Amino acid sequence: MQAHSPAELPPAEQPDLAEQGWRRMHPEGLTGYDALLPVLLVRPGDPGRAEARVETGSHSLNVLGGFHGGYLASIGELVLFLPLFLHGKVSSQGAITVDFTIQFMAGGGAGSPLLVSIELLHETGRMAFLRGVMEQDGRRVAAFTGTMRKLGAAR
Template identity: 45%
Template structure:
């Protein structure tokens, strides 16, 4: 079972080792910049893709108290590199997004952790095609896809 850790907003799995299940914090490449506007992110590789999870905070809300669409869009776009990065196919910051499409499926709750599930659909020498879904519990709140260009080779 997933538990919230109020120290730093991190998520931890219930278990003897705290961060069970292969989850680890996503390393930050910069102390400044847009990525620091997002809450802390935990990630793990899965066969054929990746997963990311985070705990939203009050700054992620819209005027109605639900998750802001801009926050959800940014979170989804920022996750597109993970299937490549977590499987050693690009460096941190080693891609650019060529196109990105997102559909809002349901309203998001500010008090519920978000899990992104990403699938690497296809990879070529320089390009990758990724599909993802943001979930809160068993409710899909967004579905998205994107094309990324790799800037470096691994």
């Protein structure tokens, strides 16, 4: 799979979301676990910040009908690098997660999109420290923090 830059991401398929700056991030040719994950819509925020939007469905639920904790953890870890990527600090394959912690705060379910805000807290030459919050319908569902090792600069 080839690394991508933010400029190469296609706009969201829904015109209203594309007008709001959302871009589609789900490279072709994904294999393994990554191929099971949903399509992300992403957009940069202020410097050091990024947002992601994930449509929810039955694939995101546990047997009780709420979000599965593993699903939320997967989304959180997946979007952790977005402030680095969307602001041109690394390529789409330019960082690996060193540690990740998540706190589940409230239930959620299928139907409404999951909105994620991610913030770069501190950056060194090789490391980045980040945190994020997941919301659905204005209600905080989970919060997470993580450390990433940058593998190389964006091309």
